Amino acid sequence: MVKRSVVQPNTDWTGKYRPTSEPTTIMDKAIASAIFIASLLPAAHAGAAGDAQRGQVLYQSRCAACHSIDYNGVGPAHKGVFGRKVGSAPNFAYSPALQQSSVVWNEKTLDRWLANPEKFLPGQKMGFTVANAKERADLIAYLKQAASQ
Numbered sequence: 001m002v003k004r005s006v007v008q009p010n011t012d013w014t015g016k017y018r019p020t021s022e023p024t025t026i027m028d029k030a031i032a033s034a035i036f037i038a039s040l041l042p043a044a045h046a047g048a049a050g051d052a053q054r055g056q057v058l059y060q061s062r063c064a065a066c067h068s069i070d071y072n073g074v075g076p077a078h079k080g081v082f083g084r085k086v087g088s089a090p091n092f093a094y095s096p097a098l099q100q101s102s103v104v105w106n107e108k109t110l111d112r113w114l115a116n117p118e119k120f121l122p123g124q125k126m127g128f129t130v131a132n133a134k135e136r137a138d139l140i141a142y143l144k145q146a147a148s149q
Ligand code: HEC
Pocket: 059, 062, 063, 064, 065, 066, 067, 074, 075, 076, 077, 081, 085, 086, 087, 088, 089, 093, 094, 095, 097, 098, 110, 113, 114, 123, 124, 125, 126, 127, 128, 130, 139
């Protein structure tokens, strides 16, 4: 014969049915909402600002073949790029598209540039795109930080 458990699952001591997924006391509810709020914070932070440290790692692996912060290479030096006018690194031979642009680099313009440089400034000569929006945000956070050093 199969021995049955005396305590039924999903019932409290009065025998009342309680679904396991629902918080049972005020304290449970408080803990549940605290956990819920805490879970939102890091995501909101990363989405808004981008992570400069992750951006630095991405920069070294994706951009450093052509760029550095301090020196012109295949691409222009990025020192001070955040907040300066497009095509204004000293002594870099920009394409006419960038020389003639009056756009200023900020979060929005850098995001559009990295997503699709040719669509943003047609005739440019940077043959590289970053498809992932989170990676673009991280890279921009890094450029912003590097620009202010
Ligand atoms: C294959 C080489 C190459 C790679 C890789 C590359 N770039 Fe560029 N980048 C260029 C060139 C060349 C220009 C100048 C474009 C022009 O004059 O039309 C440029 C221009 C830029 C500019 C404009 C700067 C200014 O002074 O106006 C930014 C910002 C930029 N690149 C960011 C990046 C970032 C961030 C990455 C990495 C995700 C990256 N680039 C990867 C070659 C590259």
